[in-house]
Amino acid sequence: MKRRRSAEKRFRVYGLISVLFGLLCLVVLFGDILSKGLAAFSQTVIRTEVVLDADYLGLNKNSSSDEIRAANFEGLLKNHFKEMVQPDGRKERRQLYSMISAGAAWQLIEAVQANPGLIGQAVTFDLIADDDVDQWLKHDRGVEGINTRMSEVQIAWMESWIEQGMLTTRFNTLFFTNGDSREPELAGIHGAIKGTFLTLLVTFLLSFPIGVAAAIYLEEFAPKNRITEIVEININNLAAVPSITFGLLGLAIFINIFGVSRSTPLVGGLVLTLMTLPTIIISGRAAIKAVPPSIREAAFGLGASKVQVVFHHVLPLALPGMLTGTIIGMAQALGETAPLLMIGMIAFVVDVPGFINDPSTVLPVQIFLWSDSPERAFTERTSGAIIVLLGFLVVMNTAAVMLRRRLERRW
Amino acid sequence: MSIIENHTTCGSPLVESPKLTARNVGVFYGEKQAIFDVSLDIGSNEVIALIGPSGCGKSTFLRCLNRMNDTIDICSVTGKIELDNEDIYDPKVDVVPLRARVGMVFQKPNPFPKSIYDNIAYGPRIHGLAHSRVDLDEIVEKSLQRAGLWNEVKDRLHAPGTGLSGGQQQRLCIARTIAVDPEVILMDEPCSALDPIATAKIEELIDELRENYTIAIVTHSMQQAARVSQRTAYFHMGQLIEVNPTDQVFTTPEHSLTEAYITGRFG
Numbered sequence: 288m289k290r291r292r293s294a295e296k297r298f299r300v301y302g303l304i305s306v307l308f309g310l311l312c313l314v315v316l317f318g319d320i321l322s323k324g325l326a327a328f329s330q331t332v333i334r335t336e337v338v339l340d341a342d343y344l345g346l347n348k349n350s351s352s353d354e355i356r357a358a359n360f361e362g363l364l365k366n367h368f369k370e371m372v373q374p375d376g377r378k379e380r381r382q383l384y385s386m387i388s389a390g391a392a393w394q395l396i397e398a399v400q401a402n403p404g405l406i407g408q409a410v411t412f413d414l415i416a417d418d419d420v421d422q423w424l425k426h427d428r429g430v431e432g433i434n435t436r437m438s439e440v441q442i443a444w445m446e447s448w449i450e451q452g453m454l455t456t457r458f459n460t461l462f463f464t465n466g467d468s469r470e471p472e473l474a475g476i477h478g479a480i481k482g483t484f485l486t487l488l489v490t491f492l493l494s495f496p497i498g499v500a501a502a503i504y505l506e507e508f509a510p511k512n513r514i515t516e517i518v519e520i521n522i523n524n525l526a527a528v529p530s531i532t533f534g535l536l537g538l539a540i541f542i543n544i545f546g547v548s549r550s551t552p553l554v555g556g557l558v559l560t561l562m563t564l565p566t567i568i569i570s571g572r573a574a575i576k577a578v579p580p581s582i583r584e585a586a587f588g589l590g591a592s593k594v595q596v597v598f599h600h601v602l603p604l605a606l607p608g609m610l611t612g613t614i615i616g617m618a619q620a621l622g623e624t625a626p627l628l629m630i631g632m633i634a635f636v637v638d639v640p641g642f643i644n645d646p647s648t649v650l651p652v653q654i655f656l657w658s659d660s661p662e663r664a665f666t667e668r669t670s671g672a673i674i675v676l677l678g679f680l681v682v683m684n685t686a687a688v689m690l691r692r693r694l695e696r697r698w
Numbered sequence: 699m700s701i702i703e704n705h706t707t708c709g710s711p712l713v714e715s716p717k718l719t720a721r722n723v724g725v726f727y728g729e730k731q732a733i734f735d736v737s738l739d740i741g742s743n744e745v746i747a748l749i750g751p752s753g754c755g756k757s758t759f760l761r762c763l764n765r766m767n768d769t770i771d772i773c774s775v776t777g778k779i780e781l782d783n784e785d786i787y788d789p790k791v792d793v794v795p796l797r798a799r800v801g802m803v804f805q806k807p808n809p810f811p812k813s814i815y816d817n818i819a820y821g822p823r824i825h826g827l828a829h830s831r832v833d834l835d836e837i838v839e840k841s842l843q844r845a846g847l848w849n850e851v852k853d854r855l856h857a858p859g860t861g862l863s864g865g866q867q868q869r870l871c872i873a874r875t876i877a878v879d880p881e882v883i884l885m886d887e888p889c890s891a892l893d894p895i896a897t898a899k900i901e902e903l904i905d906e907l908r909e910n911y912t913i914a915i916v917t918h919s920m921q922q923a924a925r926v927s928q929r930t931a932y933f934h935m936g937q938l939i940e941v942n943p944t945d946q947v948f949t950t951p952e953h954s955l956t957e958a959y960i961t962g963r964f965g
Binding site: 510511579581584585587588589590591595599600604 | 764766769771793794795796797798801802803804806808809810811820821824825871874875878
């Protein structure tokens with residue numbers, strides 16, 4: 288008796304330890320990602336008043352958009368900063384110019400395009416700083432003996448800018464409105480999010496109807512024989528196939544045989560459909576099986592035909608379960624990277640995709656791409672993108688749980 | 699208890715002007731035979747009780763009468779069953795109108811997880827019995843009244859049917875069956891999941907329904923058989939042992955097996 292009780296106690300402790308270990312891992316993971324990634328949501332800017340010299344730019348208030356785009360705003364900015372800090376010699380000048388992002392000139396262009404009346408005036412801008420400045424301000428400033436990429440003269444400039452209140456951080460809207468970029472300070476996840484959305488849309492539109500139809504057919508109409516048995520076993524096998532295989536399949540069939548253009552949400556959605564179908568079919572069949580036979584009998588007893596029984600009674604009752612399975616399948620697809628690498632969604636795509644046949648990438652692949660980049664600012668953005676991805680996953684899984692709670696009926 | 703060789707049913711399995719006739723009916727589940735050579739008539743406007751020990755085939759027989767066994771793949775039926783002299787197993791016969799003519803009430807109350815109104819209206823809707831909303835309302839009200847449920851639910855017709863008590867649910871299921879205006883109602887142990895008061899109400903209802911419908915009821919309760927039925931059929935190991943007027947079965951059974959069963963020696 289005593290031995291039995293102590294065995295029980297021991298087992299409980301083991302269980303508790305494993306749960307705690309799991310929790311600990313989760314906390315470490317989230318802590319790490321959050322500590323690295325939260326910085327990606329803020330950005331360093333240089334607040335300064337720039338005189339938009341009409342003569343230098345060769346523009347007037349009636350200039351067209353194209354003329355504005357062609358004007359030398361970059362030179363204007365360089366002159367502006369040169370006059371401000373008076374660098375000594377070519378080397379220092381180059382160092383100075385490297386502290387301002389290539390996107391800063393575009394900020395001026397966009398502002399002037401939106402309002403040509405600004406030409407000739409002195410306008411205050413929050414100019415995007417280069418990622419090295421950004422990283423120095425966020426992480427290195429004031430830390431003793433740190434190995435920073437900034438030279439002493441650059442640090443001196445930045446310190447003086449900070450004293451004048453010119454160097455500040457603000458919320459990083461570019462991270463959410465830009466596509467990918469070679470420059471970390473300009474790189475954003477808008478393209479990846481849009482690509483993910485389009486890909487998942489294709490996946491959902493294909494896999495939900497096909498999966499539900501397959502589940503209904505297999506569960507309700509298919510004759511129980513050798514062939515359906517083989518089909519069933521293979522559906523279960525498909526769910527366990529490594530996802531990269533689906534990528535190869537997509538490459539061989541969709542791209543090479545059917546000629547779907549590569550690295551588009553369309554082909555990505557097709558491949559992910561193959562992956563999510565087994566999940567949807569299996570959960571759909573489970574949901575159909577869970578409908579009590581008494582409901583079927585009642586409907587049959589009233590003279591409903593098979594199709595009427597299925598569509599009037601079984602399907603409405605099974606739908607919440609099917610939707611839950613679909614959302615979970617979609618969440619899996621959302622996090623999938625490997626098969627998409629095979630079909631070219633790993634391409635460096637700057638433009639935000641407009642439709643399912645535009646080249647694009649997706650969030651997890653974007654994360655994979657950035658994690659490969661050497662710049663420290665990209666590491667930060669990698670974690671930032673992971674936070675966004677996890678956010679989406681949490682939302683989808685919560686939706687699945689809520690849907691199940693809401694629609695679950697007792698009988 | 700082995701199968702009795704060459705048994706011929708005792709008593710009076712056949713009646714004049716029957717509603718349903720079963721002749722030499724055999725039922726197989728795959729290789730296994732569940733019903734052996736059963737011949738039985740069910741007369742118009744009578745309540746016939748099918749009794750017998752568990753697994754004797756009385757429910758299986760009942761389910762043959764509106765081809766509910768069709769939904770089981772491995773089940774096959776031999777012999778002949780006629781409704782108003784039409785063979786219901788004729789390949790030309792569509793089960794949909796057949797099941798509308800021969801309705802069924804099940805052991806466990808099984809209302810659809812819909813409103814009370816929709817539960818009743820479902821049958822008329824799929825069979826196109828109502829031509830307008832008013833028609834349908836009328837059918838629903840009439841069915842509920844006949845099932846003795848109208849007064850209890852008239853204020854909450856759009857509440858879910860699953861929210862009713864067990865007895866009410868069963869009467870709802872009976873109302874649902876009546877709504878498609880069947881000629882025969884098959885009841886498979888309709889009271890086995892109910893308490894005595896709910897049971898009494900259902901039995902009362904069965905007695906009233908007899909005026910308009912032919913009823914076959916499977917029951918485990920011999921008292922119930924005695925209370926509601928005019929004739930009683932005793933099944934044993936897939937064979938129909940004896941059919942006689944109910945009074946006679948319970949007072950002076952012809953066959954020794956029937957006697958053994960009703961006196962409680964097995965079952």
